[in-house]
Amino acid sequence: MEFLPLFHKLQGSHVLVVGGGEIALRKSRLLVDAGALIRVVAPEVEHQLQAMVDGSGGEVRRRGYAEADLDGCQLVIAATDDQALNAQVSADAKRRCVPVNVVDAPALCSVIFPAIVDRSPLVVAVSSGGDAPVLARLIRAKLETWIPSTYGELAGLAARFRSRVKQLYPDVTQRRAFWEEVFQGPIADRQLAGQGAEAERLLEAKVNGAPPHAPGEVYLVGAGPGDPDLLTFKALRLMQQADVVLYDRLVAPAILDLCRRDAERIYVGKRRADHALPQEQINKQLVDLAKQGKRVLRLKGGDPFIFGRGGEEIEELAAHGIPFQVVPGITAASGCSAYAGIPLTHRDYAQSVRFVTGHLKNNTSDLPWPDLVAPAQTVVFYMGLIGLPIICEQMIKHGRSADTPAALIQQGTTVNQRVFTGTLADLPRLVAEHEVHAPTLVIVGEVVMLRDKLKWFEGAQASV
Known part of the structure; x- marks a missing residue:
């Protein structure tokens, strides 16, 4: 050295x-x-x-x-x-x-x-002795992704109790065991979640010898559209500490593999007319598991608050007094359009964008079609594969030109991504000629014309 x-x-x-x-x-x-x-x-x-x-x-x-x-x-x-x-x-x-x-x-x-990771009062320094400073900076960047910014607040919380804990446990081995339990348990979870007052209350109770009442908690985490690299730092941290994982069909296997290895995994996925578990039972299971003191990860494809029924789930949690955290994910419209090279807005083509569910109840077309055919607007349909012919027919019927560019993206952001581009008039036929499976996303608007110029990612399958 x-x-x-x-x-x-x-x-x-x-x-x-x-x-x-x-x-x-x-x-x-x-x-x-x-x-x-x-x-x-x-x-x-x-x-x-x-x-x-x-x-x-x-x-x-x-x-x-x-x-x-x-x-x-x-x-x-x-x-x-x-x-x-x-x-x-x-x-x-x-x-x-x-x-x-x-x-x-x-x-x-x-x-x-050295290269410094500053989470004051916690500071991490990395050095190569001056021989490879760029390598030291790259290692620092990796540490930055692993150490949440709130770790400094956790260290500050420990500092406020340090002298009392030292008096309580004169033996250094006992103190070490005490702090290891604090930093790996519910006290740290609360502090890292931004619940500083609750973390301090739990630590105060622990120092005073009372068993800290720490009910379970639910993490409602958006897993993004499929590419694991699109997960947020916070999502990864919570995925690694959950005791049980409830995941749906849209969560890619590569993302599920990033969860804690020994966590219990429960599939609660849904596909059209085939629900592994009704939504009401999912809500109840979240509550029951949390009441058992478990840290429950509800892992949802995309973003939990965009056609993900996350609002319904946290309503149930709030009604039962269950603590929860919500971690946004990159929604399919943003992720899939970017990987397909289709900007959702563009100064020359679209000044607004609308997200619409394409899951047509009972095969009806009960959508606000006159609002969806406004000019200079991009419309994104989630879950629109089955209803694609109706969607295109109704948009044309309500005034959108049959020549309006349209695209369907299958398994966007993954290596299996496929992109089909055409117009409102011919996209249903084009898709029908190929074996296409959900999840898919449909984009309608002039911005689709930019795909050939801007596309940068192609999966293993060819685009059409």
């Missing part, structure tokens, strides 16, 4: 920055965030750096470097493009036993800047 990782307390301390350009600005931002008073020495100073120094109580010396600039400084940064000057700053600092960092010159450094 060439460098020993340490965290330097710089609040109110003077730090010398030699250099006034973009690199000096980047380093100075970190120093100001740490509370340092910056002394910038350079003949010319970038205006943003000047403003930052002025606003943080530092000083700028617009001239060349002199060794006396080191006086009273606890850290030195050499950030110039003059190698000889950087070497001189390094030698002067080392002679005075002042830590020094020379940008992009590890051999001249006694300290280096």
Whole structure:
């Protein structure tokens, strides 16, 4: 290990920055965030750096470097493009036993800047010893996706109880077990969900020796249209900690595989005229499982609040006092249209977009057709495969041109994506000539014409 990782307390301390350009600005931002008073020495100073120094109580010396600039400084940064000057700053600092960092010159450094994940008071630093800074930044990016921003608040909660817990458990092993239980249980869940007051109440009860009453909870999570890469960070975190998963037919297997391995999985999917479990029973099961103290993941394709009946489910949860979290997902209209190269709005073609359910009850056409044929509007039909002939017929009947471009997307955003493009007049025939299966999405509007120009993703199947 060439460098020993340490965290330097710089609040109110003077730090010398030699250099006034973009690199000096980047380093100075970190120093100001740490509370340092910056002394910038350079003949010319970038205006943003000047403003930052002025606003943080530092000083700028617009001239060349002199060794006396080191006086009273606890850290030195050499950030110039003059190698000889950087070497001189390094030698002067080392002679005075002042830590020094020379940008992009590890051999001249006694300290280096790591790649930082800041969840203050929780801070994670990653370093390659100056040999591969880009690799360190890439690892930091991965950590950023794994550590929620609310971890800092969780650390702050622990700080407020630290001294009391130390008195309660003088033995370090007991304290470690206490905090491990806190950070992996319902207290942490509440804090990470933004329920700080409830988390503090539970921790107070735990410190006082009372069994903290923590009922189960339901996570209503949108799984997006199919591509696992479209999941949100929060969705992934909740998927990894749920005790039981209720999932529907539209959740891709690759997404389901990201759930906690030992979680119980219950299929509650629906397809046309074939419901594995009626909605009322799904609602009841969510309540019953949560009352057993379980963390329940309700995983739904797309977004739970867009034709996903998520509103009905949380109504039932709220009626029974069950805590819940809702995590939005990328809805099919957004994900599938993007992967098919069809913008939903465009200044030249469509200034509005409407989402409509194409699941026609009893094969009727009871939709507000006059509103759906307005010009300069894109209309997206969810679940429109079976009713496609009726949809196209009614739009033409109510005034939309038969030549209006239209597209049907099958299994959008996945490797099995297929896109069929045509017009309101011929799309039903085109789709009927191929073996097409749900889930599908239908897009009607002039924006479909842009597909050939803008498409960027094609699945394993050819588009038509």
